[in-house]
Amino acid sequence: MESGPGVDEFRRGLLAWYGENARDLPWRRTADPWAIWVSEIMLQQTRVAAVLEYYTRFMERFPNAAALAEADEAEVLAHWSGLGYYRRARMLHQAAKQIMAHGGQIPRTVTGLRELPGVGEYTAAAIASIAFGEAAAVVDGNVERVLIRYMGQSEEEESRALKTRIQEEAARLLDPERPADFNQAMMELGATMCLPRGPLCLGCPVQEGCATRGEHVTAPAKKMRSREMAYGLFRRKAWPKTEVLLEQRPADASLMAGMWELPEIEAKTAQEDAPALTVRHSITNTNYYVSVFVLNAQQSRELAGTENTREWIAARMLMEMPLTGLSRKILKRLKVMPGYDGPGPLHALEESTDRIVL
DNA sequence: CATACGTGGCG
């Protein structure tokens, strides 16, 4: 009853392939549960390439749960700024506090981990297996796609039944001797070989037992909406004391609550000059076409009133602000704040930069 | 169970 057809071959083939092809990623070089936990949260719905730009810097500042628990939320968000899904950062912060309030030990089991805010079925299984060796099968988007293809799928199967079948198949195939490697191998296979479109079946280690060799129906996508808007980059004082006007989103906003951004201005208002910058920014299913106008302190008086907090922020402080990704992007493009040189500590605004370039 | 939640890159 233990192993159905082909299970041993599946495990052997997959693990051998993973041994040869695993990408060298920072969170694969550690056995520290905290480091693995942080990586799993950052990787939720987020590309590896994007996480790499944040992970090391975050871990240097918050090397353990205690460090994060002691930090202010604003600083946590500042280190997450641009990564998206900020609720993840808030929940991770809450979870760290929760752990420190209960003795400081990270739970070692799926059941225990599942209690933590921000840790769902996938993440609990990932941490339990990778950090603690529990034989729990992970099912993320990659694994789901791999298994649907591997098992085959009938037209009339209900989605609930399919989910169950995927979970069961993942558990059946899981190598109980090496759950950490097996789970990561499954995800790696989905991420690098069993691609959503154009799967690389010829190089697939489990091709032989695969029912479909790559067929996969994808759900029709939702329509994108478009919206035009404009931001004002209001500035005052000369370099290096330059300040820009920022506005804080309401604490109860559904989107990016409590984070700071440039003040929005009337998109239609006749601006004398062309925008200093135009960018597209898509959030969920809305494409924002954003124009940014550079304005002076005088003109800030023409701003519409708001309940929100507005403050003049020194350019050199921007790195420490929990900015929205869009405002961060704009401030970097306009060289009001420096970009990152990849992973590493935050660096201060360089003194060599003479003045704002527009 | 559907929906909201962010972002940057690519064709």
Add this chain to the structure above:
DNA sequence: TCGCCAAGTAT
């Protein structure tokens, strides 16, 4: 200028 994604969770 536009569609689609990528290691999910909470409600």
